[in-house]
Amino acid sequence: MSNHDYSITETNRHVALPGYSEHGNPSQQAIDFINQDGINGEYDPPAFEALPEYAWLQANAGKFGFTLSYPRNNPMNSAFEPWHWHYQAPDA
Ligand SMILES: [Zn+2]
Structure with a gap:
């Protein structure tokens, strides 16, 4: 929060609040990519x-079931995160 002047609204654009991260969501698990050069x-x-x-x-x-979670100008008003993709299992 100190990076965003202690604004919960602005902080929440960049970091999910506890319990809301896709990184802990079993049905919509997300991964963050970096390239092999470490970018x-x-x-x-x-x-x-x-x-x-x-x-x-x-x-x-x-093609592998992954979707960009936070594209530019997304309806959640979350910051653009080109590295963060979540998996959506196909309907059985
Ligand atoms: Zn992420």
Whole structure:
């Protein structure tokens, strides 16, 4: 919260509140990608967005059941997170 002037609203745009992270959600588990050179979107979103690996994810992640959780201008008003993708199991 100290990174966002102690605003819960602004902090929640960047970090899920306890109990709300997709990283602990069994039915919609999320993973954060970094590339093999260690470029980590969490610390440098524009650098991650420029990667060919990100272009690959956009073109192919859906084939494996993964969806970008927080695209630009998302309805949740969450910050754009090009590295964070969640899995959605196909309907049985
Ligand atoms: Zn994440």
